[in-house]
Amino acid sequence: MLDVMELSKRYGDREVVKNVSFHIDQGEAFGLLGPNGAGKSTTISMICGLIASDHGDIQWAHQSIKRSPVLIKKKIGLVPQEIALYPMMSAKDNLLFWGEMYGLTRREASQRLKEVLAYVGLEARAKDKVETFSGGMKRRINIGAALMHRPELLIMDEPTVGIDPQSRNHILDTVKKLNEEGMTIIYTSHYMEEVEMLCDRVAIMDHGEVIADGTHQDLRQRLVGGTMVHAVLEKVTHEGIAAIEQLPHVEEVVEKGEGQYEIFVQHPHQTLSRIVTAAVQNGIMISSIDVKEPNLESLFLQLTGRSLRD
Amino acid sequence: MKWVSIAFKDLRVRFQDRKELVMLLLMPLLLTAILGTALGGTFGEGGGAPDTTVAVAMDAEDEMIEQLVEEVWQGEGSPLTVVSYPTEAMVKEAVQTEEVDVGVYFPSGWGEQLMDGASPTTTIHSSPEKTIQTSIVESMTTTFISRVQSQSLTTQSFVRELSASAADGEITVQPEAQIEGFSERLSASSDIAVENDVATDSGSASISGMQYYAAAMGVMFLLFNATIGAKSFIEERNTQTLARMFSAPVRPVSIVAGKFMGTMLFSFLQFVLFIGATALLFQVSWGENYGQLAALGVVYSMAVAGIAILVASLFKEEGNADAVGSIGVQVFALLGGSMIPIAAFPGGLQMVASLTPNKWALDSFLAMMSGAEWASLVLPFLVLSLFGILSLLIGSLRLRGSVKG
Ligand SMILES: Nc1ncnc2c1ncn2[C@@H]1O[C@H](COP(=O)(O)OP(=O)(O)OP(=O)(O)O)[C@@H](O)[C@H]1O
Numbered sequence: 001m002l003d004v005m006e007l008s009k010r011y012g013d014r015e016v017v018k019n020v021s022f023h024i025d026q027g028e029a030f031g032l033l034g035p036n037g038a039g040k041s042t043t044i045s046m047i048c049g050l051i052a053s054d055h056g057d058i059q060w061a062h063q064s065i066k067r068s069p070v071l072i073k074k075k076i077g078l079v080p081q082e083i084a085l086y087p088m089m090s091a092k093d094n095l096l097f098w099g100e101m102y103g104l105t106r107r108e109a110s111q112r113l114k115e116v117l118a119y120v121g122l123e124a125r126a127k128d129k130v131e132t133f134s135g136g137m138k139r140r141i142n143i144g145a146a147l148m149h150r151p152e153l154l155i156m157d158e159p160t161v162g163i164d165p166q167s168r169n170h171i172l173d174t175v176k177k178l179n180e181e182g183m184t185i186i187y188t189s190h191y192m193e194e195v196e197m198l199c200d201r202v203a204i205m206d207h208g209e210v211i212a213d214g215t216h217q218d219l220r221q222r223l224v225g226g227t228m229v230h231a232v233l234e235k236v237t238h239e240g241i242a243a244i245e246q247l248p249h250v251e252e253v254v255e256k257g258e259g260q261y262e263i264f265v266q267h268p269h270q271t272l273s274r275i276v277t278a279a280v281q282n283g284i285m286i287s288s289i290d291v292k293e294p295n296l297e298s299l300f301l302q303l304t305g306r307s308l309r310d
Numbered sequence: 311m312k313w314v315s316i317a318f319k320d321l322r323v324r325f326q327d328r329k330e331l332v333m334l335l336l337m338p339l340l341l342t343a344i345l346g347t348a349l350g351g352t353f354g355e356g357g358g359a360p361d362t363t364v365a366v367a368m369d370a371e372d373e374m375i376e377q378l379v380e381e382v383w384q385g386e387g388s389p390l391t392v393v394s395y396p397t398e399a400m401v402k403e404a405v406q407t408e409e410v411d412v413g414v415y416f417p418s419g420w421g422e423q424l425m426d427g428a429s430p431t432t433t434i435h436s437s438p439e440k441t442i443q444t445s446i447v448e449s450m451t452t453t454f455i456s457r458v459q460s461q462s463l464t465t466q467s468f469v470r471e472l473s474a475s476a477a478d479g480e481i482t483v484q485p486e487a488q489i490e491g492f493s494e495r496l497s498a499s500s501d502i503a504v505e506n507d508v509a510t511d512s513g514s515a516s517i518s519g520m521q522y523y524a525a526a527m528g529v530m531f532l533l534f535n536a537t538i539g540a541k542s543f544i545e546e547r548n549t550q551t552l553a554r555m556f557s558a559p560v561r562p563v564s565i566v567a568g569k570f571m572g573t574m575l576f577s578f579l580q581f582v583l584f585i586g587a588t589a590l591l592f593q594v595s596w597g598e599n600y601g602q603l604a605a606l607g608v609v610y611s612m613a614v615a616g617i618a619i620l621v622a623s624l625f626k627e628e629g630n631a632d633a634v635g636s637i638g639v640q641v642f643a644l645l646g647g648s649m650i651p652i653a654a655f656p657g658g659l660q661m662v663a664s665l666t667p668n669k670w671a672l673d674s675f676l677a678m679m680s681g682a683e684w685a686s687l688v689l690p691f692l693v694l695s696l697f698g699i700l701s702l703l704i705g706s707l708r709l710r711g712s713v714k715g
């Protein structure tokens with residue numbers, strides 16, 4: 001349905017999006033994961049026709065958005081990273097206004113209003129001014145404003161930053177429900193738990209590039225060591241660590257400080273006992289050791305050597 | 311019709327802002343009341359007054375003296391005839407020999423002192439038989455002096471306070487305190503009962519002080535919409551609602567048209583409310599022709615809304631637009647005759663005044679108050695429309711470059 005093809009964008013001499021490509025199918029929930037400044041918002045802005053790309057193309061049903069920007073804008077609902085609402089107006093008036101901006105008549109917007117308020121769970125506060133809302137409630141109206149015209153593709157740019165757990169859960173539930181009802185979703189975040197929970201497929205961005213993409217399954221397999229073993233060690237020696245690294249199926253040992261080590265391995269159950277043996281033989285004491293299921297965080301860590309939220 | 315939604319959304323937001331409403335709707339009424347009652351009165355005794363010949367001598371040629379002599383003394387309907395003499399002694403002699411009725415001598419620096427808000431000394435030579443003629447000259451002169459003084463004093467300081475408070479986004483209105491303060495300043499600056507005329511060119515119907523100040527204040531306070539409209543645009547850009555509109559299927563033309571119409575609609579409403587309120591509260595007569603009034607409301611609101619778009623294209627930060635806008639309103643109000651009658655300006659400045667839309671609006675009001683023909687309003691209306699259209703066009707072109715990317 002949506003093809004992003006070799007997209008690039010530079011500001012001055014900084015290339016903030018580099019040759020980004022991905023494809024999204026109808027009904028899919030697609031995650032765009034990356035740390036601050038990775039280029040997620042810039043990529044989204046290009047998809048929405050807010051800024052022009054320097055290179056590449058974006059196609060909706062094999063039609064370039066450059067050729068028919070308005071047609072495509074009607075099908076997209078964008079939830080911007082910032083809360084883009086009129087604080088002096090009520091939630092209801094904001095929703096009606098944005099509905100009209102997306103081409104609904106006043107009447108159509110009024111009819112849709114109730115459903116959208118129900119999605120975001122703010123029926124009771126409809127008549128209150130947005131400026132009186134909590135951060136989480138503002139975010140929910142911010143999402144509601146993008147739902148008024150029943151978009152085919154909902155693009156959400158970090159819809160849960162800086163809000164309370166209750167609003168966050170509500171938003172995640174809403175997104176899941178919308179997706180189950182058939183809405184295609186692009187979900188941007190630097191919370192890998194959210195992306196793992198909501199999205200079928202994920203692209204991981206860093207420094208403007210897609211460094212990995214695919215289903216969770218694909219990405220797990222791309223982990224050099226399929227599994228991460230987390231160990232807390234004492235009396236560590238160089239020889240000891242070198243001996244562990246040389247064990248079969250051990251891909252990499254990353255020191256995390258204070259005696260903590262992350263060991264990436266292929267076959268955790270056979271390898272675990274070998275790691276323990278090697279440690280003991282080298283005089284290393286093991287305070288604790290456990291096997292972590294691979295996740296996007298560990299993949300990102302491995303690909304970039306940095307944690308997602310450093 | 312997305313521009314209609316945008317315009318009405320703006321109107322709705324603007325009516326939510328209490329501070330702004332006080333400034334735009336109540337302030338001009340308050341100022342009109344203060345200025346109009348303190349400096350009111352009508353000039354209309356020209357018809358019954360005896361013809362008078364005045365001898366004039368001055369140490370130095372001076373723009374203010376020129377305005378007084380040419381625009382006021384020799385204005386239409388004035389009973390005075392002016393004869394110039396090179397020295398004060400010769401003026402004295404002419405009065406003694408009854409060659410003239412009254413003699414007037416202006417010392418050097420007369421106009422400068424007046425512009426600084428001081429009371430310059432004016433010597434009037436007269437003979438005991440000519441008391442009526444003398445008092446006519448005296449009253450016309452003191453009227454001119456006090457109008458220039460008090461009008462510049464009050465309006466300037468009022469606007470300065472207003473814009474100072476507008477700039478920090480805080481407006482505290484204490485009408486009683488301000489009226490008191492201003493009455494004090496007024497009585498200090500003019501100790502004469504003011505018999506007032508406005509130096510208009512149409513001599514058919516005379517205009518009262520209240521009428522003049524109502525027009526001047528109405529025109530000046532409508533000008534604030536240029537800043538407010540620009541700020542509303544910049545705010546949308548900075549809070550990303552503008553970007554959100556661009557991500558929706560809204561054409562840029564509709565967005566600019568909506569923002570333009572929002573400001574224009576509000577200005578027009580303000581115009582109607584102000585005229586209605588002054589007519590009801592202060593019995594200000596705005597002329598007989600409501601069609602002309604409405605047309606002026608439309609073209610002037612258009613000019614103001616166009617300038618708002620232009621200003622929006624010049625600034626990135628609301629605060630800057632606000633600061634520069636307030637100064638702009640003061641300069642425009644000063645140049646356009648809302649503080650000192652334009653007739654008191656030197657010739658060069660009068661030309662510059664024509665670059666301000668409020669000057670054209672004020673002229674139109676004054677003309678309409680004394681029963682102008684449509685034909686005489688074509689030029690100012692055309693100029694005001696052009697102001698609106700041109701600044702809208704230039705602003706849109708500039709915005710097209712800056713909104714995206
Ligand atoms: N208009 C601009 N001019 C110059 N640089 C920009 C502009 N917009 C974005 N950038 C830069 O491009 C890079 C990518 O920004 P972008 O907002 O796309 O990141 P992001 O992945 O959305 O990050 P975040 O998680 O913080 O929202 C950043 O380094 C940012 O400073």
Ligand SMILES: [Mg+2]
Nearest residue numbers: 040041081157
């Ligand atoms: Mg972002």
